[in-house]
Structures are given as structure tokens and as C-alpha cells.
Amino acid sequence: MRSNEIQPGMRLAKSIYDPNGNILMRAGAVITQRHLKAFKSWGILEASIQPDAETSHGPTADLVATAEIRALLESQFSLSNLEHPVVQAIHDLCLARAIGQR
Numbered sequence: 001m002r003s004n005e006i007q008p009g010m011r012l013a014k015s016i017y018d019p020n021g022n023i024l025m026r027a028g029a030v031i032t033q034r035h036l037k038a039f040k041s042w043g044i045l046e047a048s049i050q051p052d053a054e055t056s057h058g059p060t061a062d063l064v065a066t067a068e069i070r071a072l073l074e075s076q077f078s079l080s081n082l083e084h085p086v087v088q089a090i091h092d093l094c095l096a097r098a099i100g101q102r
Contacts (some may be wrong), residue, residue: 001049003039008032013048023072026066069098 008031016025024042025035031049039047073095080087 002046003036003044006031006039006047006049008036011050013050016042016044016047018042026068049064066099069095074096 010031012025012027012029012031015027017025018024024038027052029035036091074090075095077087077091080091082088082091
């Protein structure tokens with residue numbers, strides 16, 4: 001779907017990547033007005049959106065998504081000392097935010 005047709009509340013069907021292959025938004029993320037502004041600044045002209053009627057998110061999908069988020073955070077924090085209280089707090093905040101945005 002063209003980015004100018006995407007509305008807040010829609011859900012991404014496929015992840016969005018930058019030209020270097022870095023993930024900008026994960027599949028399943030619910031689009032907000034802030035995301036729409038980011039699409040413009042990133043130069044994203046279209047994105048794959050999940051159809052309303054066919055969207056199904058049961059407990060299994062939630063477990064898979066949570067596992068993917070945890071794996072991504074493990075990678076991002078791989079060089080950090082997770083035993084340090086501040087690093088652990090940042091990690092936990094990132095996890096909570098990422099799970100809340102899917």
C-alpha cells in the first residue's frame with residue numbers, strides 16, 4: 001500500500017528495512033501518526049499492510065513475536081554488561097517498549 005494511503009491503527013504485514021538491511025519497523029507493528037512522519041523522513045513510499053479481516057493474533061503469535069524481540073535485544077546488548085543495574089534497566093525498558101508496540 002502506498003504510504004499516503006496508510007492510516008494510524010493499521011498493522012505492518014512485513015518488516016521495513018533501510019538500504020543497509022537494518023530493520024526500521026518490524027512486521028506486526030501498529031502504525032501511529034509518528035510512524036507516518038518517519039516514513040516520509042525515511043523516504044518510504046509503500047509498505048505491506050495486514051488486511052483487517054484476516055488478521056489473527058493468538059497466544060502462539062504473541063509468543064513467537066516476543067521471542068523474536070528478545071533475540072533482537074540479545075543481539076543489540078551482546079557487548080553490554082547485563083549484570084550492571086543501569087544496563088539491565090535500559091534493557092528491560094527496551095523490551096517493554098518493543099513488546100508494547102507490536
